[in-house]
Amino acid sequence: MIAEKLLLPARGSWTAPRRIFGNAQRLLRTHAFRLAALYFLVFAVSVLSVLLFVYWTSADFVERQTEATLDAEITGLAEQYAQRGLSGLVQIVAARSAGDRGDGMLYLVTDPNGVPLAGNIAAWPAGVPAHGGRLSFTTTARVKEQVETHPAQGASFIIPGGYRLLVGRDISDATAFRNRVKITLLWAGLVALGVGLLGGTAMSRNLLRRVEQVNRTSERVMAGNLSDRVPLDGTSDEFDQLAANLNRMLDQIERLMTAMREVTDDVAHDLKTPLSRLRVRLELALLGPVDGSSQTEAIRSAIDEADRLLATFNALLSIAELESGTRRDESEALDLSEVARSAAELYEPVAEEKGFLLSLATEPGVRIRGSRHLLSQALANLLDNALKYAGGGEIQIRVLRGEDRAALEVTDRGHGIPEDERETVFDRFVRLERSRSTPGNGLGLSLVRAIMRRHRGTVELADNRPGLRVRLEFPELVT
Amino acid sequence: MKLLVVEDDHETALYLVKGLSESGYTVDRAGDGREGLFLASSGSYDAIVLDRMLPSMDGLAMLGALRAAGISTPALILSALGTVDDRVKGLRAGGDDYLVKPFAFSELLARLEALLRRGAVTAPTTKLRVADLELDLLTRTVRRRDKPIEVLPREFRLLEYLMRNAGHVVTRTMLLEHVWDYHFDPQTNVIDVHVSRLRQKIDKSFDSPLLHTVRGAGYCLRAPDSSAP
Numbered sequence: 233m234i235a236e237k238l239l240l241p242a243r244g245s246w247t248a249p250r251r252i253f254g255n256a257q258r259l260l261r262t263h264a265f266r267l268a269a270l271y272f273l274v275f276a277v278s279v280l281s282v283l284l285f286v287y288w289t290s291a292d293f294v295e296r297q298t299e300a301t302l303d304a305e306i307t308g309l310a311e312q313y314a315q316r317g318l319s320g321l322v323q324i325v326a327a328r329s330a331g332d333r334g335d336g337m338l339y340l341v342t343d344p345n346g347v348p349l350a351g352n353i354a355a356w357p358a359g360v361p362a363h364g365g366r367l368s369f370t371t372t373a374r375v376k377e378q379v380e381t382h383p384a385q386g387a388s389f390i391i392p393g394g395y396r397l398l399v400g401r402d403i404s405d406a407t408a409f410r411n412r413v414k415i416t417l418l419w420a421g422l423v424a425l426g427v428g429l430l431g432g433t434a435m436s437r438n439l440l441r442r443v444e445q446v447n448r449t450s451e452r453v454m455a456g457n458l459s460d461r462v463p464l465d466g467t468s469d470e471f472d473q474l475a476a477n478l479n480r481m482l483d484q485i486e487r488l489m490t491a492m493r494e495v496t497d498d499v500a501h502d503l504k505t506p507l508s509r510l511r512v513r514l515e516l517a518l519l520g521p522v523d524g525s526s527q528t529e530a531i532r533s534a535i536d537e538a539d540r541l542l543a544t545f546n547a548l549l550s551i552a553e554l555e556s557g558t559r560r561d562e563s564e565a566l567d568l569s570e571v572a573r574s575a576a577e578l579y580e581p582v583a584e585e586k587g588f589l590l591s592l593a594t595e596p597g598v599r600i601r602g603s604r605h606l607l608s609q610a611l612a613n614l615l616d617n618a619l620k621y622a623g624g625g626e627i628q629i630r631v632l633r634g635e636d637r638a639a640l641e642v643t644d645r646g647h648g649i650p651e652d653e654r655e656t657v658f659d660r661f662v663r664l665e666r667s668r669s670t671p672g673n674g675l676g677l678s679l680v681r682a683i684m685r686r687h688r689g690t691v692e693l694a695d696n697r698p699g700l701r702v703r704l705e706f707p708e709l710v711t
Numbered sequence: 712m713k714l715l716v717v718e719d720d721h722e723t724a725l726y727l728v729k730g731l732s733e734s735g736y737t738v739d740r741a742g743d744g745r746e747g748l749f750l751a752s753s754g755s756y757d758a759i760v761l762d763r764m765l766p767s768m769d770g771l772a773m774l775g776a777l778r779a780a781g782i783s784t785p786a787l788i789l790s791a792l793g794t795v796d797d798r799v800k801g802l803r804a805g806g807d808d809y810l811v812k813p814f815a816f817s818e819l820l821a822r823l824e825a826l827l828r829r830g831a832v833t834a835p836t837t838k839l840r841v842a843d844l845e846l847d848l849l850t851r852t853v854r855r856r857d858k859p860i861e862v863l864p865r866e867f868r869l870l871e872y873l874m875r876n877a878g879h880v881v882t883r884t885m886l887l888e889h890v891w892d893y894h895f896d897p898q899t900n901v902i903d904v905h906v907s908r909l910r911q912k913i914d915k916s917f918d919s920p921l922l923h924t925v926r927g928a929g930y931c932l933r934a935p936d937s938s939a940p
Contacts, residue, residue, distance in 0.1 A: 539815075542813055543896075550794075553794070562795060562796060574891070577865055578891055578893070578897075578901050578905075579897075579899070579901055581901070581904040581905055581908050582899055582900065582901045582903075582904040584904075585904050603795075605795050605893075605894060605895075608893055608895075609893075609895045612893075612895070612897045613898075615897075615899070616897055616898040616899050619899050620898075620899075672898065676898075
């Protein structure tokens with residue numbers, strides 16, 4: 233499967249053997265393969281060492297048991313011999329050899345010529361030296377009417393006078409046990425290695441598949457399909473997180489590009505007019521008499537026009553910057569009332585002069601997280617609007633607290649905005665006043681909305697009966 | 712007074728040099744950061760007007776190198792980048808004031824003059840005095856011809872700023888920045904009304920006005936006998 237995936241990008245011009253070789257090389261280079269191989273290696277080494285340890289401990293245990301039994305038996309016989317001499321030894325051997333005790337003990341006492349005197353072995357086993365010491369030999373045993381040759385272990389002794397003693401133990405059971413363990417462990421090892429191989433492959437395949445998903449998506453995005461996203465499988469593991477992050481990044485890029493396109497369109501459509509107006513003014517100044525005063529006036533108005541254009545440009549750039557989110561976060565914990573108080577204080581004299589009554593009503597301790605600079609600007613835009621369009625009466629700034637939301641309201645007593653136009657006024661360059669007799673660029677509310685989005689808040693227009701109520705809502709900062 | 716203008720755009724540089732020379736300054740010009748650093752290193756300038764984006768060495772790097780060399784000539788940074796973030800970066804790099812391009816020449820001149828004066832400030836004062844107008848920074852009181860004048864806290868700060876820059880033009884933007892800490896220009900003439908209210912209080916019942924409007928530029932607080940700027 234791994235190789236199959238890697239086959240896909242291969243080009244047909246390759247000859248088959250070269251392709252297989254090339255793919256094998258590429259397979260070796262993939263991270264997934266290396267990971268699988270490493271996984272398998274670690275798995276195999278650990279399984280093998282566990283199995284070897286189990287085998288070694290069990291074999292050693294059986295061997296020790298045999299040794300211990302033999303030692304006990306020899307000690308017992310030596311005590312008998314010390315107390316009762318040779319005859320006592322022969323007697324006890326004869327007694328112990330009688331009947332099948334089922335413990336597999338073997339005894340034999342012979343005279344110096346090797347003629348058996350007592351014991352459960354017929355004759356001194358062939359090939360076993362008669363000089364005493366530890367030894368291994370084979371013995372015959374009758375099992376279910378059949379004579380079998382069993383391995384045995386034991387020790388021989390030369391008793392003074394030339395008599396010989398052989399004490400041994402049939403170790404066929406122990407050997408069988410050891411063989412059984414060996415076979416079991418061998419099978420277990422094979423199964424484990426098989427599982428390891430499968431696990432490694434499955435792991436690498438899964439890994440490769442998910443990397444492949446990311447790769448394909450990024451290729452499609454690069455090919456121009458900007459709205460494509462990496463599929464998530466809902467496990468919220470590292471790969472899901474990676475995919476989610478990539479998707480967020482793509483969202484951001486898409487948003488940036490859309491914002492950029494919008495700004496370009498706006499600039500093309502709405503800045504052309506003032507630019508041509510500027511050009512006409514300068515042209516007229518050039519045509520006019522060279523007496524100075526009218527030319528100075530024309531130049532002055534051209535500068536004003538240029539200033540307005542630049543202000544519009546700056547506002548557009550600020551909006552684009554805010555909407556694309558490229559601006560650095562400068563937010564801090566703020567008391568909304570402070571922001572409102574400061575703006576009210578700045579605007580109060582001008583409002584009074586224009587025949588308004590500017591009032592401030594704040595609930596104490598309404599705190600949010602935000603940028604004082606941006607919020608002051610948003611509030612200033614709303615106050616500018618109210619002063620420009622409401623005509624007179626009361627303008628109120630209110631700071632209040634809703635259900636876990638903080639709100640800042642600016643209300644006036646003017647004509648308000650008709651319901652069907654309350655959404656469009658947020659678009660760039662939209663001005664409801666058809667005559668456009670008051671100065672303004674139609675970007676004030678767009679900027680307010682951009683600032684509110686930046687603060688994860690909302691801006692809503694409502695009827696103040698009569699007048700306009702602009703409500704800015706923020707997530708309240710819980711302290 | 713000797714100024715250094717570091718600006719790579721020929722047109723803008725010409726305009727700056729012309730305007731500043733006409734305002735009575737001796738002006739040298741550098742076309743890039745390296746040249747600017749070389750000239751400024753002499754330490755013989757009273758102020759530097761510095762473009763932020765320059766070839767070979769950008770303005771902030773040049774300023775950093777200059778400050779590292781222990782030269783503290785006041786510097787005014789000119790930049791097309793106008794967010795608060797950019798402003799803070801510029802001031803942190805060692806700039807003393809920051810002006811966003813495009814700017815009105817009067818604004819540049821007013822700020823430059825404020826910078827040049829700042830270097831001359833000596834001992835911390837507790838009282839500011841312009842003609843017969845007196846402002847006490849400790850008791851926060853204003854008196855003219857020994858008659859107390861009631862001012863609001865914000866008016867006090869406005870007057871303080873005007874008095875500290877007495878005899879020089881301060882622009883509306885400068886007032887917004889220093890008195891209100893607002894770094895944007897409202898569309899309504901909010902500052903004008905504040906100033907005219909202040910003028911009512913300090914000038915109304917006296918024969919010689921102190922607070923003057925400078926057309927197309929801003930405001931100027933000056934003693935009656937001193938000449939117009």
